[in-house]
Amino acid sequence: MTGKLVILRIRHLLQAKFFLFYAIACLLLNVYIADITFANQTYPKYLADFTRDNGIEITEKSIAAGESLEDSLQKNVLVSDLYSISNPWEEVTAKDIYSQLSDLVPMIRNQKLMEQKYAKLQDRIDQIQNQKEYLHLSCGSYTSDIYDSLFSMLMRLVTLEILLYASGIAIWTAYEDRQACTEQSIAATKTGRNIQKTGYIASLILVFATWIFIAGGTFLYLCIYCHLDSFLRSSLSTGFHIRFSSVMPIPFVSWIPLTGMHALQIHLLLQFVLACIFHGISYALSLRQNSSLQTLMTLFSSVLLLFLAAYVFVRTDLFALFELSVWNPVMTAYLEYMWFTDMDLYSVIPMQETWICIVWIIITIVMVLTGLKIYFRKDLNA
Amino acid sequence: MLRIEHVSKRYGKKEVLKDINLEIGPGIYGIIAPNGAGKTTLMKLIATLLFPTEGSIYWNEQEILSLGAEYRSILGYMPQKPGYYRNYTAFDFLSYIAVLQGIPHDAAEEKIRTLLTRVNLDPDDRKKLKNYSGGMLQRAAIVQALLNDPKLILLDEPTAGLDPGERVNFRNMLHEMSSDRIILLSTHIVSDIETLADRVIFLKDQTVYVNDTPANIRSILDGKIYAVPQDYLLPHNAKVLEEQPSDNGTILRVCSNKPLPGCKLLKPTLEDVYLMIYGIRK
Numbered sequence A: 001m002t003g004k005l006v007i008l009r010i011r012h013l014l015q016a017k018f019f020l021f022y023a024i025a026c027l028l029l030n031v032y033i034a035d036i037t038f039a040n041q042t043y044p045k046y047l048a049d050f051t052r053d054n055g056i057e058i059t060e061k062s063i064a065a066g067e068s069l070e071d072s073l074q075k076n077v078l079v080s081d082l083y084s085i086s087n088p089w090e091e092v093t094a095k096d097i098y099s100q101l102s103d104l105v106p107m108i109r110n111q112k113l114m115e116q117k118y119a120k121l122q123d124r125i126d127q128i129q130n131q132k133e134y135l136h137l138s139c140g141s142y143t144s145d146i147y148d149s150l151f152s153m154l155m156r157l158v159t160l161e162i163l164l165y166a167s168g169i170a171i172w173t174a175y176e177d178r179q180a181c182t183e184q185s186i187a188a189t190k191t192g193r194n195i196q197k198t199g200y201i202a203s204l205i206l207v208f209a210t211w212i213f214i215a216g217g218t219f220l221y222l223c224i225y226c227h228l229d230s231f232l233r234s235s236l237s238t239g240f241h242i243r244f245s246s247v248m249p250i251p252f253v254s255w256i257p258l259t260g261m262h263a264l265q266i267h268l269l270l271q272f273v274l275a276c277i278f279h280g281i282s283y284a285l286s287l288r289q290n291s292s293l294q295t296l297m298t299l300f301s302s303v304l305l306l307f308l309a310a311y312v313f314v315r316t317d318l319f320a321l322f323e324l325s326v327w328n329p330v331m332t333a334y335l336e337y338m339w340f341t342d343m344d345l346y347s348v349i350p351m352q353e354t355w356i357c358i359v360w361i362i363i364t365i366v367m368v369l370t371g372l373k374i375y376f377r378k379d380l381n382a
Numbered sequence B: 001m002l003r004i005e006h007v008s009k010r011y012g013k014k015e016v017l018k019d020i021n022l023e024i025g026p027g028i029y030g031i032i033a034p035n036g037a038g039k040t041t042l043m044k045l046i047a048t049l050l051f052p053t054e055g056s057i058y059w060n061e062q063e064i065l066s067l068g069a070e071y072r073s074i075l076g077y078m079p080q081k082p083g084y085y086r087n088y089t090a091f092d093f094l095s096y097i098a099v100l101q102g103i104p105h106d107a108a109e110e111k112i113r114t115l116l117t118r119v120n121l122d123p124d125d126r127k128k129l130k131n132y133s134g135g136m137l138q139r140a141a142i143v144q145a146l147l148n149d150p151k152l153i154l155l156d157e158p159t160a161g162l163d164p165g166e167r168v169n170f171r172n173m174l175h176e177m178s179s180d181r182i183i184l185l186s187t188h189i190v191s192d193i194e195t196l197a198d199r200v201i202f203l204k205d206q207t208v209y210v211n212d213t214p215a216n217i218r219s220i221l222d223g224k225i226y227a228v229p230q231d232y233l234l235p236h237n238a239k240v241l242e243e244q245p246s247d248n249g250t251i252l253r254v255c256s257n258k259p260l261p262g263c264k265l266l267k268p269t270l271e272d273v274y275l276m277i278y279g280i281r282k
Ligand SMILES: Nc1ncnc2c1ncn2[C@@H]1O[C@H](COP(=O)(O)OP(=O)(O)O)[C@@H](O)[C@H]1O
Pocket: A381, B011, B014, B016, B033, B034, B035, B036, B037, B038, B039, B040, B041, B042
C-alpha cells in the first residue's frame, strides 16, 4: 500500500507545474552558460583532437607530433604548452605549503590534525610525481580557467539550483494538505499521519529525478558538445593547474587521484547528497512548524546566520570558531570550488567535506525521524 | 461502543472542554451547541486529530490512540470545513481517499459509484472539484467519510450548505445506515436532528449538559409552551421564544412555568429546549 501511495503522491506532485518549469528553466540556463563558456572555444576542441591521437601525457613523441601539425594559431599555443610543462613538485613539499600558509595566516589550530593532514598530502604529491600526472596536457595554459568555469561557476550553479529545489519541494509537500484543508480528512483515514512518511519518500524521489534531469542534462551537454575531452581525461594535478590562493601560487592537489571527469562525477554525487540533506532538514522543520512561511523564514535566517558567523569569526581571527562554522551543509555547498582539495585552510582534516556530509546525513535522519514523531503527536488544528 | 472518560481539552490556557463523560452505542447522536461551544473540538478528539489534555477515549474498551490504524479504519470523519484538491475530479479524489483507507482497487471503485449515486453526484463524477458548488462539495465530503463502511461515523455540521431536498435525502441515508453503527453528528440546526437522532447531547459550560432521547428532552417543557397573543400581559418569569406573524396579529411562543389562562398549550420542540438553555442571541 505504501508503494502505491508514494506513486500516487509523485503523480500528484507532478501536477504542481511550477516545479516542472523550474527544472526545465534551470537546465536551459545551464546549457546556455555551458554553451557560451565552453562550446565556442576552439582551443579545448583542438586539444581534444590532439590528445585523442597522441595521448594526454606529454612525451617526446607527442611533442614531435605537436610540432608536425599544420600551422595555426592553436598550434602555436599547443607547442608552447608542450614545451613549458615542468614538474612543479620538484621544489614544493606539503610541509612547505603548510608552513607558508600558516606563516601568513595566524592560526589557532589543532597542530596535530594539521600535520596529519599535510603528511597525507605528501603521499599524494609523491604519487603525482611517480605516476607522471603532472605531465598531463589537460587544457594546457587554459587549465585553471576551465577548472574555474566548470567548478567555481557552472557546478556551483547546478548545486544552488538543486538545493533550492530540494528545500522547495520538501516544504511544498509537507504543507500541501494543510494548505488544501485536506490534512484532517486524511489524518483520520487508516493511513492517517503516515501520509507524511510517504510525502517524504515521494518528494525525495522527485529530488532524485530532478537532480538526474538538471545535473545529468548539464553533464551530458558538457560531455557531448563542449569538447572538454582532454580536460576531462587528464589528471587535475597537472603541472598546468596552478592555483593562486590568497597567499601564493600552489600546484593543485586533491586527496585522491582525480581526472577532470572523476571530479565532475564526484561533484555531482556530493551535490546530490547535499540536496538530500537540505530536503530532509526542510521537511523535518515543516513537520514541526505550523506554517510554510515560518519554515521558509527559519531556513533563510539560518543560512544568513551561518554566513554571518563565518564572516565574523574570520574577521576576528577566531579560527577555532571559524572552523566550527564551516561544519555545516550550507558552507560546504558554498565552498564547492574547494571540494576534494586539501590545499585550503578551511579544512582541518583530509576529506573534510565528505565527513561533513556524513555527519549531516546522520543529523538529517535523526531530524526527520523526530520530526515525524512530533507530527504524530501534534494537534492538527489548522 | 465508544466511551469517553473524563476528557478535557485546553488550548493554551483556554479550557474548551471539561470533564466530558459519554457512553455511546449504536444509533444516531446529535451534538447540539452554539458556535464556539466545542463541538468540533470534541469531534476532533474522537477522530484522533487532537489529543486530550486529560482523560481518554475507548473503542470497545481499548484506548483509541493505542489502537491506531485499526481504530481509524473503522472511523469515518467529515470535517466541518472539508478540503479537496481543486484539480481532481470527484472520482479521482475519492479514489485517492480509498487508497488511504486501504480499500482494494475494485471494491473501492464500486463503493464510490454506489455512494455517488446515493447522493446524486453520479452525473458529475468526472467534473473537477473546483467547478463544484458548495452543496456538491458537501455531498462529496459525505461520500468521503463513508467510503470505508465505517462503524463509527463523525459528521461535523454535515448539513451546512445543503438545500432542503438534499437535507432530507441525507437524513434518510443516515437513517438507513444507523442500525449497526454509531453516527455522531454535530449541528447548531436543531431541526436536523429533531426527528433523526436517537439521542441528543447538549454541550454547555464546556461540558455535557444534557444527554437523553429527544422525547425525554422535550418532555422537560411539557405543559409550559403556549401560543400567546402579543397584547397579553405575561408573568415576569415567562420567556418569549419566538414571534410569529399570523392573520390576527403577531403570536408569541412563550415558555412559562405558571399556567397562562386563555392561551393555547403547544407541544414543546427541541428548539424550545435549545432556546431555554442557551437563550436568544440578539
Ligand atoms: N487552535 C485553537 N486555539 C485556540 N482556541 C481554539 C482553537 N480551536 C478552537 N478554539 C476555540 O475553542 C472553542 C471551541 O471551538 P470549536 O470546537 O470549533 O466550536 P464549535 O465547533 O462548537 O463551533 C472556540 O471558542 C474556539 O475559539
